[in-house]
Amino acid sequence: MKYSDRILNTPSSFIRDILKVTDAPDVISFAGGLPNPVSFPIGDLQESIEGAIKKNGSKLFQYSTTEGYLPLREMIAAKYRRKFNLDVNPEDVLITNGSQQALELLGKVILNKGDQVLMEEPGYLGAIQAFSLCEPQFLSVTLEEDGLDLVKLEEMLKTNPVKLIYCVPNFQNPTGLTYSLEKRKAMRDIVSKYDVAFIEDDPYGELRFRGESLPYIGAGHMENSILLGTFSKTVTPGMRLGFLITKNTELMRHLVTAKQGSDLHTNIFTQYVIHEYLMNNPYAEHVKKIIALYEEQATAMLDAMEAYFPKTVSWTKPEGGMFIWVTLPEGLSALDVFQKAMEKKVAFVPGDPFYTHKRGVNTFRLNYTNATPDVIREGIKRLGSIL
Numbered sequence: 257m258k259y260s261d262r263i264l265n266t267p268s269s270f271i272r273d274i275l276k277v278t279d280a281p282d283v284i285s286f287a288g289g290l291p292n293p294v295s296f297p298i299g300d301l302q303e304s305i306e307g308a309i310k311k312n313g314s315k316l317f318q319y320s321t322t323e324g325y326l327p328l329r330e331m332i333a334a335k336y337r338r339k340f341n342l343d344v345n346p347e348d349v350l351i352t353n354g355s356q357q358a359l360e361l362l363g364k365v366i367l368n369k370g371d372q373v374l375m376e377e378p379g380y381l382g383a384i385q386a387f388s389l390c391e392p393q394f395l396s397v398t399l400e401e402d403g404l405d406l407v408k409l410e411e412m413l414k415t416n417p418v419k420l421i422y423c424v425p426n427f428q429n430p431t432g433l434t435y436s437l438e439k440r441k442a443m444r445d446i447v448s449k450y451d452v453a454f455i456e457d458d459p460y461g462e463l464r465f466r467g468e469s470l471p472y473i474g475a476g477h478m479e480n481s482i483l484l485g486t487f488s489k490t491v492t493p494g495m496r497l498g499f500l501i502t503k504n505t506e507l508m509r510h511l512v513t514a515k516q517g518s519d520l521h522t523n524i525f526t527q528y529v530i531h532e533y534l535m536n537n538p539y540a541e542h543v544k545k546i547i548a549l550y551e552e553q554a555t556a557m558l559d560a561m562e563a564y565f566p567k568t569v570s571w572t573k574p575e576g577g578m579f580i581w582v583t584l585p586e587g588l589s590a591l592d593v594f595q596k597a598m599e600k601k602v603a604f605v606p607g608d609p610f611y612t613h614k615r616g617v618n619t620f621r622l623n624y625t626n627a628t629p630d631v632i633r634e635g636i637k638r639l640g641s642i643l
């Protein structure tokens with residue numbers, strides 16, 4: 257059988273392949289990117305399922321609108337008005353099948369083959385995959401401790417007809433890094449000068465265990481800004497509920513058309529359930545518990561790295577989210593270290609799949625949200641002995 261160039265040129269999810277090897281019960285895995293299952297509010301969700309069915313009956317089981325369940329869109333809009341002082345109305349919100357679908361739809365609506373997409377380096381693998389299906393040309397700008405290298409960004413925008421910029425300013429996947437307030441403002445000034453779609457993907461922003469919440473770069477400031485959010489990291493990823501916010505009505509119209517062609521609408525059952533859950537439960541309290549859990553796990557990992565990793569290795573110190581990014585001395589390959597680590601039954605994700613232009617890199621991603629502090633210390637000790 258013959259296949260499209262589109263799919264043949266798209267990287268398969270290296271992480272999913274790795275997870276197959278690292279899933280064995282005797283392996284300590286820092287490879288996944290999964291929320292801790294103890295954080296799922298199963299009892300409350302069960303009540304919400306019953307409550308939603310009692311109140312709405314067959315509506316949970318019928319086809320629904322492409323844009324999403326209006327009361328849920330209203331709730332999301334109200335939250336962004338309240339928390340970020342943004343002028344968001346329900347018609348600016350599209351409910352998607354996870355924020356991952358928003359990335360796919362945005363690619364379909366914005367990109368022609370060969371168009372330029374500018375990403376962080378390293379960047380989110382799922383975005384690389386989603387955009388790859390449109391066969392774009394990727395440009396990358398180094399992600400520094402406090403955000404993108406802005407000199408490089410401006411140079412790229414000046415010299416290339418970039419059509420789309422994608423970034424994750426809070427506790428980025430894979431690095432755990434957060435853009436500083438200064439860089440957010442400076443980046444806004446730079447990007448605003450160009451006719452470019454600006455995607456700000458924020459699945460982790462609420463999971464901040466240190467420091468102050470920072471304003472968005474594009475939302476509320478740029479005409480072509482698109483903000484992505486999700487319930488995956490704070491309620492449940494399995495229900496696949498995410499959302500996209502944009503004030504650009506033309507873009508929204510095209511996205512709705514693309515979504516109709518993709519899945520008609522997001523699962524309406526789960527939209528009613530999440531709405532019911534949010535109506536009847538203290539979401540902020542629930543998120544606080546997740547933050548406390550992840551802070552304990554992050555601290556355990558960072559302390560163990562300090563104790564067991566050699567001084568030649570460096571790593572990021574996240575203020576929230578789920579990941580730490582490790583840099584080995586120049587010339588070392590994280591893939592080689594991965595093989596050795598698997599012999600010692602400890603796993604991580606080698607950096608390669610997070611780059612669009614580099615191979616054999618000396619960086620790797622650690623996830624801390626899926627092991628107890630004791631297991632984290634043991635896994636980091638094993639890794640330290642290899643390093």
Ligand code: PMP
Pocket residue numbers: 289353354355356357380382424429457459485486487488493496497498
């Ligand atoms: N964006 C980023 C940066 C992510 O890390 C993830 C989850 N790994 C997603 C989007 C997708 O999240 P979901 O589709 O579950 O909302």
